Amino acid sequence: MPTVHVxxxxxxxxxxxxxxxxxxxxxxxxxxDMQPDDLFQAFRPHDEGELVFSPDFGGVDRRDLVWLRITMVHMYPPDAKQRLYAALVRHLEAAGLRRDDLLVSVVEVGFEDWYAGGPVGE
Structure with a gap:
C-alpha cells in the first residue's frame, strides 16, 4: 500500500x-505490480516561490518541479524500483510532464509501521 505525496x-x-x-x-x-484498487495520494499545490530547486543539478534541464514522495513497505528489490521509476516517467510524460522536471524519492518502512483501517492486531 504505497502512499504518494505530490x-x-x-x-x-x-x-x-x-x-x-x-x-x-x-x-x-x-x-x-500493485493492485489497481490500492490508491492513496495527497497533492500539495504550491504558490510561486514555495518550491525551491536547482535547475541544473545532476546535469538535467529542470524548468519546473514535480516532487513525488512514495512511502512503501521495504520489500521491493532495486530492479523493481527501477521498473517503477521507468513506468512513472513514461506515464507522466504521456500526461504532459517533462522527465527532467520529475523528482521521485522513496521512503521505505517496515510492515509494522502501517495501519490501514480494519481490525487491530490483538
Missing part, C-alpha cells in the same frame, strides 16, 4: 491534476 505548482495542479494522478497510479500498478 508537491507541484498550483497552476500545474489546476491544469493537469487528474491526469497526473492517473499517471502516477498507472506507474505504481505497472512498476510494482
Amino acid at each position: 508537491d507541484l505548482r498550483r497552476e500545474l495542479f489546476a491544469e493537469k491534476g487528474p491526469a497526473i494522478s492517473q499517471a502516477i497510479h498507472a506507474g505504481l500498478v505497472e512498476g510494482l
Whole structure:
C-alpha cells in the first residue's frame, strides 16, 4: 500500500491534476505490480516561490518541479524500483510532464509501521 505525496505548482495542479494522478497510479500498478484498487495520494499545490530547486543539478534541464514522495513497505528489490521509476516517467510524460522536471524519492518502512483501517492486531 504505497502512499504518494505530490508537491507541484498550483497552476500545474489546476491544469493537469487528474491526469497526473492517473499517471502516477498507472506507474505504481505497472512498476510494482500493485493492485489497481490500492490508491492513496495527497497533492500539495504550491504558490510561486514555495518550491525551491536547482535547475541544473545532476546535469538535467529542470524548468519546473514535480516532487513525488512514495512511502512503501521495504520489500521491493532495486530492479523493481527501477521498473517503477521507468513506468512513472513514461506515464507522466504521456500526461504532459517533462522527465527532467520529475523528482521521485522513496521512503521505505517496515510492515509494522502501517495501519490501514480494519481490525487491530490483538
